[in-house]
Amino acid sequence: MSRRAATAGSTGSGGAAEERVCVACGRTIEWRKKWANSWDGVRYCSDGCRRRKIRPVDRALEEAIVTLLAQRPTGSTICPSDAARLVEPDDWRPLMEPARRAARRLVAAGHVEITQGGQVVDPSTAKGPVRVRRT
Numbered sequence: 001m002s003r004r005a006a007t008a009g010s011t012g013s014g015g016a017a018e019e020r021v022c023v024a025c026g027r028t029i030e031w032r033k034k035w036a037n038s039w040d041g042v043r044y045c046s047d048g049c050r051r052r053k054i055r056p057v058d059r060a061l062e063e064a065i066v067t068l069l070a071q072r073p074t075g076s077t078i079c080p081s082d083a084a085r086l087v088e089p090d091d092w093r094p095l096m097e098p099a100r101r102a103a104r105r106l107v108a109a110g111h112v113e114i115t116q117g118g119q120v121v122d123p124s125t126a127k128g129p130v131r132v133r134r135t
Contacts (some may be wrong), residue, residue: 024049026104027124060087061095061102065112069134077115077131103132110135 020029022045029045044050064083072078080099084092087099104123106112114123115131123130 021108022046022049023105024052024054025101026106026108028122057087057095058098058102058105061099062106065099065103065106065132069112069132075133077133079129079131100130103130106132 018039020031020039020042021027022029023043025045027045029042031039035042061083064086065078065080068078068082068086069076080103081092081096083102084095084099088095103112103114107114107123111134112132113120113135114126115121115133116126116128121130
């Protein structure tokens with residue numbers, strides 16, 4: 001089942017709200033009562049994501065992930081740091097969290113999976129080292 005097809009919290013009227021994925025970080029957006037009248041317009045999970053939006057470096061990281069995975073055999077994985085190193089070889093460490101966000105956006109688009117210990121994990125809740133592979 002796709003992440004977008006799943007349902008999130010209750011709308012308060014007995015129904016379930018459509019699950020949303022933040023366009024900036026790729027995390028699942030939990031339905032909140034204060035969004036009851038504007039749920040259709042919710043695109044970001046937080047004020048930080050709304051301010052950050054998607055920058056050119058974020059798109060470059062997405063492209064780097066896709067390129068690196070295309071160069072590897074099917075089933076092979078990469079670390080988000082590989083994409084960060086490809087985009088900024090000399091100063092890649094500040095790009096680690098943006099690389100993880102890029103991977104989460106690619107998961108939401110259905111292009112990749114995020115794994116830990118060889119098992120697919122929910123990118124919204126994964127903590128610690130992760131690997132990325134094609135779906």
